[in-house]
Structures are given as structure tokens and as C-alpha cells.
Amino acid sequence: MNVTRRQMLTATTLLAASTAFGHSEREESYAYVLANVKAGKTSLPDDKYLPFDWAFSEISAGNEGIKLSWNQPFPPKNRFASLRITSATDVREILVLEVKTAKTGKKIADWDLRFAALLQPFELQIPQEDLQAIFDEGIILKMVKGTKPFWFFTNNHSEKTAPKAYLPHLLIYEKGTNKDAESSDRWKERLLSLESLQTFGWQQGIVWDGLLEMSKKSARAKTVLEQQLALYFANNSLVYCNLNNIKTVETIHTVESILPFAILAQTNPTHPLLKTAIAFCEAHANAEGVIADGKGTDRMLKTEECYTVSYPLAVLAKTLNRPDLARLAIKTLQSRISILEKGTGIYQRGTEQGELFFENWSRGVAWYLLGLAKTLVHLPESEEKKSLRISFQKAVDKVLPYQQSNGLWFAFFHRPETGLETSGTAGIGAALTYGYQNGLLNRNSKKATEKAQSGLLPYLTPDGYLTGTAQVNKGGDALQQNGFRVISPYTLGFSAHFVTT
Template structure:
């Protein structure tokens, strides 16, 4: 399935300053001078029977600009196409579809990578699976067909380190899906890459080392899954300390002057998991407060906003992933605390009512295929597979714990069936709106990427359906 480039010739001028490649994996660069060439070579000249292939590379260091990488045959200089890489995060896979003849030329001549747009080097993973924990899918390769269906391949990719994401909200989505699916050993393998001797070793969203601390409120989501696996893990205490220190005078746990919908999932939910395991009423009340205050602050004029600043300004109105984060935070917190006698019946009812009203509003914009747009009230912003998977996953979880809305699991299964059409032949999930590092303009542009984070959300959805409907 993966024909990996055996030799990479990369310019030597590039170096990393104040940034780090994760897990000590090897990385190579493409320089931004428009002249330097990075070469990929294959020793094998054979390609299994196929009518097409996909040339892929995986980003190894955070990208904060638009980059265009020209791909060309080394001997003939024929341009095979370009890779359009915009504001990419680490572990993000980019691909160039190739016809059979183009793929054979790539194998025979090797390909050159040249940056024709961009001001900083592009770093991508290299190396060998035999010398590190890196998966073949992360290495420069030609992906060709396989006897398995995309849905069967989805489980293979998901239940492996191929689904790894940057530590924080992205990896938390994956870990939640892995545990829901019963892939406990894989979840442990993921966490072992980030947790060494009970300490965090990872990079923040800008690829800067953040060992031993949390970079912000989005970084605490994996603590929910770590607590499920190891209830007394010392990092849970560190996370609680960080959260309490990040609370403002109202009790909102936030980054700086910004209240975000992410906090429903990345703060309230982990707090509820820790509270449930410890039977800690104080932490349960703190989790409830995060949901209560976000419900009060993030709604305006019938729209849910991703962010609200202390000066009252808001941004990302009716953004699809804001609904996913708020809904998942509400329903998973409710699932953790509903039978623990740590919240009053009135508080539990308020969480459920907020969940119901938020889902009803989201469903008023659902397409006939069971999908949502990037901005749910702007059809022209285009389908976002991550928002769709997250919203539907919350519905499937609600149905699982006895909260009946719409057609429950059968309605969620309809979304899953539509999302399966976005799987690549090897089971990755395409069609995701890029991370929001470049604001609302990029979100509305229609630009879409492959995303393992969305694999996690789809895994959560599939695992909550009867019979775990990915097979």
C-alpha cells in the first residue's frame, strides 16, 4: 500500500530555532528560496497494479503561512503538480494524486520538491519505521490501492500510531475515540509517546517544547483519557492545579481574556472524569461552572460563538466545530456525573437542557445527507467532516445514555454513512476544515485537509453506534 521513498536528498542550510520535531523522529526540509531542490528517490521500479497513486508527505513542524510546493520529475523536469499547504499542523498529511504514468515516472526518475510560495522552510518527516515509532504513512511515499475497503482500512489506520496528533485537543479527540472503540492498548501507546516518567514531553501548537507543563486550556483534554486509564496518575493533579490557576474572577477557566467553546470539552469534561473517579464534589462543581458560564457567555442573537473576549466582542459565529466542542463537552460531562451524586438533579437537568437546545439549533442547519457546513448557517462555506463527526458523535453518545433526540443512533448512523464517503483508499479522513490559525477567512475559503483528529471524532461516532458501525 505504501511505496516509501528510500533516499531523500535535502538541503543542509535549514535548521530549527526554538522549535522541535516530536519524538526524536527525523525530518527533512524544503527551502523557501525557490531554487533549492529536495529530492525523493525510490530504489524499486515496480508499482503494483493500479490506475493511480498519491504522492504524500507529512508535516513535521508547525506552519504559519501558505506554502506551495512544486513537484516535478527529476530527469525530465516535467511538473507533476503542486502541494497546497496552508497553516498546517504537525502530523498533517498532504497528497498529490498521480495517474499511473506519472507514478511510474516518479519511481523511475525520482521527484523534486521546490517551494514556489512561502517564506520559511517546510519540514516533513523522514527516517525509517525500523529505527523509530514512526508509521509508514508519515514517511514520504506513494500510496496505492489495497484489497481492503476504505472502511476496513480506517480501523487499521485509526488503531495504530498513524492516528497520532499533537498533544492537546487534537490528540484528545483521537484518544477518546480509541477508548470508546476498545482500542485501549493503542491509546496507551499514544500516551507513552507524550508521557515519560510521569512527566509531559511534547511541543505546543507552534512546535515549541512545552515539557512538564500545559500550554493552555486546549492542552488538558488528554488528561481525561489518561485518568480513565490510570486514575491516580500525578498528571491529573498537575492539570487540576493548572486549571484552577487559569480561572478568572467569575470562575471561568480560560486563556488570557478569551472564553472559548473548546473549554466545554477540554476543561469541563476532564474535570468531570477526575471528579467521578475521586468522588470529588468540588471538582464536579467546577466542571459544572465551566459549562454554565460558557452557556451564558457564548450565545448571542441566537448564534453560538467559538470565542468571547472580556470586552464583550465575539468571533466565529455558528462555526461548526464550536458546536462539536460544546456538545461533546456537555454530553460527556453529563455521562460522567449523572449517577455520581456529585451534582444536584437541577444542575444535571441544566446540562441536559443546554445540550438539547444546542443540538436542536445545530440540527436546524443539517443537510439532507446528515452533514454540517464549516459555518453551519452558511451552506456556501462547504461541508466540514470534523464538525459533522463531532456533532453526530454527541448525538450517538446521548442516545447511548438514554437521552432521546431526533432519531437518535439511526440519525447519527446516517451522518456516519455520509462521512465514510470521505475516506481515502487507506482509511484516512479527508474533507476537514483546516485548523483555525488563520482566522475566519481560511475557514470560509473551502480549503480542506486530511485529518487524524477527524478520525478520532469519527471513531467516537462509530463506537457509539450499535455494533460499532465501521465494519
């Protein structure tokens, strides 16, 4: 699957049109009602960049805010609405927007967008009694907590705009839309489009990994994967927006950014940037072949690297006939097993000196299980592989008893007060599905996956995004423990493992 100039032009055309493959007939039960955005002219600082040069608007501390309005007629009675905007920057602080009607000034809510991730939609349920006023008056969004400008994607009559789901809009839907017989398929409409594009690195890698699984049986998934890859890897290069809104060319900053190369290697094994990924991994390996960010006593081993490093290296080893890369993959896994798995706990991170953090954090466990499962499938047979398989099965045996009766896991397995959490559940379910399908696990895992899949359905939005996910891990323990939940489009890639048809 070579990324050609023609594919790049096709993908760019899709971006310019702000659409992706259209929408299915199922959308009659919900609709995106796009907002008109009234804001002063904003330009990016010279050293800043937004993904794909999409148009944006800015809300800053101390100003009067911006106005969103709708020219469409008021929707039929008994319809519900959620307000959405999508972040065009990576927020590293508490951010709250006051939402009020534009003329009468009635306060609708304080909208909590804390630690917003780049390309992350946020959703605010609108009370039905306020919907008429919002259509009549519009709303004002004003920053009441936060110190840095907040950028979000808009249309602004630009030739380059985000797809509809990422533009400011009201999602109008019928009550119970996410619970009807067709709801289990709506996530496919989001995944099989540009509405699943994510920040380059582990988030985009998860989406592509899911598309790769679906592409084995779906021509449409294969086409979408080709087009999304073309937006980053066209012309034998790599261009993306990093978390500091800096345009980054052919550079890798962290071990968590290696995951996309697992998919690139399986679709375009001669792409020159694969050598860059290999060189990065080799440069971050210690004398024993264990890969991690940092140097010396500052090195931190994380479960993420099981999935974002060992899996890509196993793929590269097989694709390029490089046994040395398989050894790096194995050593990196073995180090996580020996350091991060203790007693009944699987820790998300730890030092090589023995300090451990984030015990039984569900998303961290998902990385651990996915990394083991994916790497095992691509490694050649060996005694070390047999040992890794036993470790994988033992880890699964630890995880399954923590699954709750509704199919979900708590954010921290052993701490119910941290609340049920969907991204970890979806990731664990993906690992169990993949392990079972590839002969690594028994039917108990299949049953747990089916239970998780059923339990996640109530958390789908009417258009198929997964809610109930803990925010990206930028706010330390407190952010993961306090019950704050968001939409995370990268979880669409996990869902693709459940159903690969």
C-alpha cells in the same frame, strides 16, 4: 492502566521499527510505496525538538529543493496514486511546494500546504499519465511560497522514524477502494496504531478519547491507548513537542491542552501530572469559577473549553472525589451557554463583554455538543445538571435542521457557500452518538448520526484517513470560509464514537 517502564519500552520499540501492529489483509487493495529522500544533511537548531526524535528532512526557500525517488517497479495498470508527506512542524503561513519530475522537469502541481499542523499528512493526487515518469525519474519538491524552513518526517536510515503512513510515500490503490464494502473499517487500522499520534493537546486528546470509548469492548484499542499514553506520560512525567518545536516537560500552555487529562484520569488516576492540570485550571478561573485563557478584558471564552476543560474537570471531580472541580466544570459550561448561544446561532468564541465570533462554525459547535454530553455523563445529579441537560437538548434541536441531505453540515451551518465540512460533521456525530448511548438524546439524534456516518464514507482515503476537513484554525475567518480542505488524523477519534466494537 498505569504507564509502566515496560510499556514505555514497548512503545519506543514500535517507533524504532516504524510499524504499529502490522496491517490487515485488507491492505491488498492499497499499498504504501515509500520514497527514497535525497537531501543534504540537516540538523535541528539546538533549541528545537521533533516529536519522539523522529528523523526529518528540510525544504527551505531559495534552494533547489529535494528529490524523492522510488526503486520499486511500476504498479499494475488501472492503479491510482497519491503523494504524501507529513509535517514535522507547525506552519503559520502560506506554504506552496512545486512538484515536478526530476529529469524532464514536467510540472505536476503546486502543492498547497498552507498552515500545516504538526503531525498532519498532506496528499496530492497524481495524474495517471504522470505516474510512469515519476517512477522512472523521481520528483523534485521545491518551496515556491513560504519564508520559513519546512520540516517533514523521513526515514534517513535513522533508528527513530515515523510510522509508514507518516513517511514520504506514494499511496497506490485501486479505483473505488474507499467505496467498497470494507472501507468503513479501514479507519480502525489507522486509529489502532501509531499512525494516529497527534500533537499533544486537543488533537491527541480527541484520538485518546476515541480509543478510550473503543477500549470498553476492544482489547486491542486498550493496548494501543496504553502504548500511546506511554509516549507522553511515562515515568510519572509529561514530555511533548509543542507547536514551536520546543521540548516541553511537565508544562501546560493553554486550556485546550487539558483534554488529554480526561483520559489519563480514567486510565491512571494516581498519575502526578493530574495535579498539574488541576492547578492550571484553578489558576485560569476567575472569581466566579469560569475558566478561560487570558486575563481581565482579554479573556476569550470558546466552545472548545466545554470539551477540553469542563469534561476533564468532571472526570477529575468524580475520580478524586473533588466536588469543587465539578463546580468549576459547571460554571465553565454555564458561561459558554449564556454568552455563546444566541438566537439560532452558536458562536465558537466571544468575550465576557459580549463580542461574538464564528457563528455556527461546525467544528466549534462540535466542541460545544461534545463538551456538554461528556460532562453531563460524569457529573453527579443536581439541579444544575438538569438545567445543563435541557440546554444540551435544545442545542441539538438547533443543529439537526442544518444537516444536509447527504448527512454533512456546511463549514458554517447557515452559509452554504462555505462548503461541506467533515471534521465538524464527525465531531457532531460523535456528540450525538454519545448523547444517545447515554440516555441524553432521543432517536432523532441516532438517525442523524447514521446519516452523518454514511455521508462521511466517500471522504475516507483508501487507507482510512478522513479528508474534507477545514484546516486547523490559524488563518482566521478566511481560512475556514474559503473551502480549503485537508486530512486531519485527529478525526479518527470522532469516528471511534460511531462504532465502539
